[in-house]
Amino acid sequence: MKSPGFAGGLLLSAALAAAQVPGPTAEHEQLMTFVGDWTAAGMSFGAALRGEFKCEKFPGGYHVVCRGRYDLTKDGSTEIYHGLDVFGYSPEEKVYVWQGANSQGWTPLGSIRGQREPNGWTWSRETREGGRKVSYHWAIVESKDTFTVKATVAREGGAPEVFIDSVYTRSAQR
Numbered sequence: 001m002k003s004p005g006f007a008g009g010l011l012l013s014a015a016l017a018a019a020q021v022p023g024p025t026a027e028h029e030q031l032m033t034f035v036g037d038w039t040a041a042g043m044s045f046g047a048a049l050r051g052e053f054k055c056e057k058f059p060g061g062y063h064v065v066c067r068g069r070y071d072l073t074k075d076g077s078t079e080i081y082h083g084l085d086v087f088g089y090s091p092e093e094k095v096y097v098w099q100g101a102n103s104q105g106w107t108p109l110g111s112i113r114g115q116r117e118p119n120g121w122t123w124s125r126e127t128r129e130g131g132r133k134v135s136y137h138w139a140i141v142e143s144k145d146t147f148t149v150k151a152t153v154a155r156e157g158g159a160p161e162v163f164i165d166s167v168y169t170r171s172a173q174r
Contacts (some may be wrong), residue, residue: 024061027089030094030116032057033142033163034064034087036173042149042166047074049166053083063088085093098123114135120147132156144169 040051053068066085071078083102090097096114101107114123123138133156141148151164 025089025091025115027091027096028062029063031087031089034066036145036170038068038147038168039171040068040070040166040168042164044070044164044166047072047079049164052171055085058086096121096123099103103174114138135160 024064034055035057037054038052040053041047042049049070049072051068053066053069053070055064055066057063058065064081064087066087068083071080071081072081081103083100083106085098085100088097088099089095093113096112096116098112100112111123111127112123114121120137120142121140123140125136127134129135135154137149137154137160138149138151148167149164149168150162151165152160153163154160
């Protein structure tokens with residue numbers, strides 16, 4: 001008997017794994033609130049923030065993937081960056097997960113955890129920067145077709161400082 005080979009084994013493993021995975025949960029469905037085309041306006045790290053991004057339901061219904069461009073303007077100079085965010089839910093941990101990367105090197109892959117709140121979301125991340133503990137916290141308040149985002153950072157030994165205070169407005173439903 002001939003063996004299925006490496007590729008055949010991978011396909012068989014993937015088919016077996018897919019057969020054992022339950023469908024998206026109600027928690028996964030909650031993520032769909034992010035789906036749409038968005039514009040952003042506000043401030044980030046003391047700079048004026050303007051941006052546009054698109055969030056789409058990823059095939060399968062377990063994740064939302066967002067891609068965008070942001071302009072940060074301060075003292076007459078504008079920095080442009082591009083971002084990629086993936087939002088999901090971990091049934092094992094019973095927590096939402098936000099993974100991201102941007103064109104300026106920010107990559108907190110798998111390290112931002114969130115909870116659904118009655119009027120929005122809270123997300124947090126603890127990390128080390130320059131050998132010191134740093135805590136990030138995002139509070140997102142939802143209303144019809146808008147998200148108000150206030151984010152703080154607290155460095156070890158210091159008080160929390162606001163680093164994002166912005167409004168995101170849905171410009172189109174996807």
